[in-house]
Amino acid sequence: MNKRKPIIIDCDPGTDDTIAIMMGLVCDKLDVRAITTVSGNQTIEKVSNNALRLVSFLGKDVKVARGSIRPMQREIFLADFVHGESGIGNTVLPETDKKFYEKNAVDTIYEEAMACNGELEIVAIGPLTNIATLLLRYPDVKEKIKRLVIMGGAINGGNDTPSAEFNIYADPEAARIVFEAGLNLVMVGLDATHQAKLYEDEIREIEQYGEKGKIAAEIFDFVKPFYVNCGFDGIIMHDPCALSYVIDESIVKTKKYHVDIETQGEITRGKTVVDIYSVSGKEANVEVAVEVDRDKFAKLVKESIKKYN
Template identity: 40%
Template sequence: MRTPIIIDCDPGHDDAIAILLAIANAEKLDLRGITTVGGNQILDKITENALKVISFVNADIPVAKGAAGPLFGKLVTGEEAHGESGMDGPLLPPSKFRPLEEGAVEFMLNIIRSSEEKITLVPMAPLTNIALLITAYPEIKERIEKISLMGGGISYGNVTSTAEFNIFVDPEAARIVFESGIPITMSGLDVTDKAAIFEDEIVALKERGPVSTMVGELLDFYSIYGKKMGYVGSALHDPCAVAWLLRPELFESEHLYVTVETEGKLTRGMTVADKRKKTDRPANVEVLVGVDREAFMKLIFDSLEKLDQELLAAEGN
């Protein structure tokens, strides 16, 4: 049976790859819609990026704009890693599609309420939209099957020594989500840094079809920041949240109690995990900590190849 999902994102190079991964595996994932939130860049830019990605592969998927910034304070963007557009690299054609008039919270609410099956949420951005949804409509939590999110890390951060970007941008929203009681699987830095694509693999992508080539060009730009920071390879953070839904057996995990620090001067945005069971609070998060990188990369390559073939077939008609 196909899993009905909504992707909440801020494209973002790795967001784009995650969206394509979901679209390519439509026999397993029923992508009901995409919502956007200010994060890697400002809301208008990342919404346009989402529309360009789905347009590139002729996927007419509803896109709804959400929160422009966090619940409190000003938006911190990821421009240093993702560029002025939020998805610098290939020059994608203008989108054939436009965002819905309906806002992200209303869109998610209507999809969840009208669905015969429970919906799985796949946030790979600051958790502002998700927090707004479950705060305004707490009864909807019973209609959410689970949340597979990209964010956090139980060992270290990437914006500060303790905080990962998505959680750091809106820790108050993240805390609401983590303490919501909804089943959560967390693809944090502990696993996503292990899901890295290397230079030879990026070159190989660009020797394939149009979608693979576009992704290779995205990664050419995305890898610049990683090299500047001394990383070997480019971590495919966001695709992990989708890959876990497709192939959970590729991942290792631990069930832990996790919450989010919102006040610490040095630790704001930290996902605090009770790894030694020091509290009496039950585990609320399945934390992914390992991945079969080769099998994960094969899933990415095979999925992009499928989209290549579909796009070439459509162009041939």
């Protein structure tokens, strides 16, 4: 049997974060060393409690560490208009006696990076505040991170402003630090995640997969009106798309480009500037997701949730 891949999921649960965490914790290819939280879809208090309750509800013994309360420079910006007041829609997870890990998110990531000695992969599916803080606080950590896979950015238009995707827009300064750090970086942005959708019949199938399937379907149903209003013919699963790449790289096709983060633009702040024609002459620094095998992705989501049944 192949050795399980050590990962940390840095997240802001979050409806689609919840599904990604469910997928990660049940996958026999992954060794989830910790769940770390960051302010994003909701406040740090709400997303941290969501993560803690979710891990307990799923019956997994994984540490949960609270992270950054606010972005590095800008004001706090939330996505409650998508994820609801709680962060996970109408879903109510059972209360838990489980405690947060004694260390904060940044120190936890560093601890695991050192322990894994160059094998740790980080899946960052929220704003990049924790990761940027990690790089500033512990410069030596760069050599210990095998790969950083983020859900964020876009080659084309944004979903929070016409030019910027939410996770990058929520903390552009952090994103710039991360993108300029020289890490082995994979950007799973909107161009890919908008292909990672589930259809109504698939949601109803998942709903039949016991208690965990009902929770997943409840989350899908909550976000459905938002995506219908945006003109999509299915439910878009941004964060599970990034997680699926870590599980099975054949699901997501990437191309390497140079990517910069715009932090000053009046109407482009938070944009991932992807040099698709190499006009800047700068060396490509990011593997950018460009295509998703939708059927293979949906199959992985369904199989993952079904494992809990």
